Amino acid sequence: EGCSCTVTLETCIKAVNPEDPEPTINIYVENQADPAIRLFSEMTTLCGEVVATFGSCNNIPLPYRGQPQSNIDVSAFAHLPEGPVRSSAIVKIMRAAEFDFRNPVRHGILGVPGYVQFT
Numbered sequence: 001e002g003c004s005c006t007v008t009l010e011t012c013i014k015a016v017n018p019e020d021p022e023p024t025i026n027i028y029v030e031n032q033a034d035p036a037i038r039l040f041s042e043m044t045t046l047c048g049e050v051v052a053t054f055g056s057c058n059n060i061p062l063p064y065r066g067q068p069q070s071n072i073d074v075s076a077f078a079h080l081p082e083g084p085v086r087s088s089a090i091v092k093i094m095r096a097a098e099f100d101f102r103n104p105v106r107h108g109i110l111g112v113p114g115y116v117q118f119t
Contacts, residue, residue: 011027011028011029011084012026012027012028012029013025013026013027014026014028029083029084045110045112045115047118048110048112048115048116048117048118049110049112049113049114049115051116051118052064052104052112052113052114052115052116053104053114055104055116056103056104056114061101061102062101062116063099063101063116063117064099064100064101064102064103064104064105064114064115064116065097065098065099065105065107065115065116065117066097066098066099066100066104066105066106066107066108066114066115067094067095067096067097067098067107067108067109067110068095068098068106068108069095069108069109070093070094070095070108070109072090072093072094074090077089077090094109
């Protein structure tokens, strides 16, 4: 349903009338500059950091998710069209996420010492 991402442009696919035999499907890119999307993104990141801190302080095993900082020279992608094409190429060379169920793992991209994907 919703799309959020602080690093890349997020392509969204939404079925307007999914029960119909031939549903209408919309494909679009969310406007990441929209204040509502930015607020939602910041609040979900904050929530994930708070849950990780609470879990760590109370010795609660959680799926702590971290990602090492990738030193990417984005100027190397200047030949690609700005937008989803360039963002997708950059994401493909980023370092893989790391998980630990006992201790928080630093999430370099979000800039937080610990993070749990939490809803």
